[in-house]
Amino acid sequence: MNIFRPLITAAALACATGAVQAQATLTPAPQNVVTLESSGTVEVQQDVLVLTLGTAKEGKDAATVQTQLRQALDTALAEVRKTAEPKLMDVRTGNFSLSPRYGQNQQITGWQGRAELVLEGRDFPRITGAAARATTLTISRVAFDLSREQRESVEGEAQQQAIARFKEQAGRLSTNFGFGGYSLREVAVHSSQSGPGLQPRMMAMEARGASMPDAPIPVEAGKASVTVTVTGSVQMR
Template identity: 55%
Template sequence: MLTPKLIAACALAACATGLFAQNLPNEPLKNVAQISASGSVEVQQDLLSISMSTSRDGLDAGTVQTQLKQALDAALTQARQAASPGLMEVRTGNFSLYPRYGKDGKINGWQGSTELVLEGKDFARITGTAGKIQSLSLGSVSFALSREQRAKVEGEAQAQAIERFKAKAGEVSSAFGFGGYTLREVSVNANDQGFTPRPRMVAMSAKSDMAESAVPVEAGKSTVLVNVSGSVQMLPLPARP
């Protein structure tokens, strides 16, 4: 049977053992190299997004809201006729209504705006629809990579980055006189960088011709970049017989 003194002695010994373990110095890492490499693939942007909007102002909030709703409803009716999953998606964007103040700080009117976004892979369908919509004006044109295109190209860039990481790890190990390496840890990060060519020129041309033809657009390219970084344990050369 354990006596109170024996229990206290055991607890003290356990506490001392824990403190001793915590105070042990960590074993320093030896022969570990930090490696990083990247792979990149340039690809044509295949996703087009056109934003169309309009604004109204007046003395009465209800009147302004009604006018915005009418403009948006007319645009939606036109756009939905050409909508198709993946090829052209139609969605509403920002809708705002806020008071306008006079010099005396009192409300003297109301202002508002509404937005419609056409987005998809069928550039001709999207630009043609935008050119037919009369109740809204062109706001902005942007390009990007679709999810499918990004996944495909990201895999290619990742394969490049991994092969370069392995080659660099082997080169570093050999340069330091080691016989090889094992992987300790690794992280993979991907992103894409793209641009929209001449956005201001596109918008100006589209504004003048919108009532008669499709909005002229020109897609750019995106570069999908994958970075692979991590650490490797360099291994000694095999012992000679």
């Protein structure tokens, strides 16, 4: 009896597995299911200025070029930190690079480097004024963005628009196909942001002007669009 028991057990498991597979195969695919997509978009004023200052140096000696970059950066940092304040004007260092310059026969003939300082915040006059006083660096890039608070405040409105349109589509299609209503099967919500200020706008290195080297440059933010997209499927019934 003990000899045949494992064989009986194995056979029973095989039968049970086969029954489950057969049942899964026989389960009908969902019927009267439609996939939908809707979106809501809200336009909002950009409220964050991202201003990049930089300087480039070159010379025959790497250590000398690096020292010049550090001195220019340290001097600018000391100046802009005087008026730095969280969210109004945050200060951080940007790119710092040093690379060889090659001549004939791939021989190193000198070195070139670049250092950057980034000012970011909501107080535009404070930022442009600090940049103007940092005379060891010049303005290389200006960009605008949305603060997290500004983006979240309009995401809710855009989401309401997208959901309302999704429900309206689902109800209309259900009616048009002759059904009395629908039930939600699955849904996904995604948000995105677009606007001219998200792509940095290059500025001339002479942006301050020769006659007024310490004058703040004029800046004006544009508008960004926050879009929320709702995708999903509904069961018409």
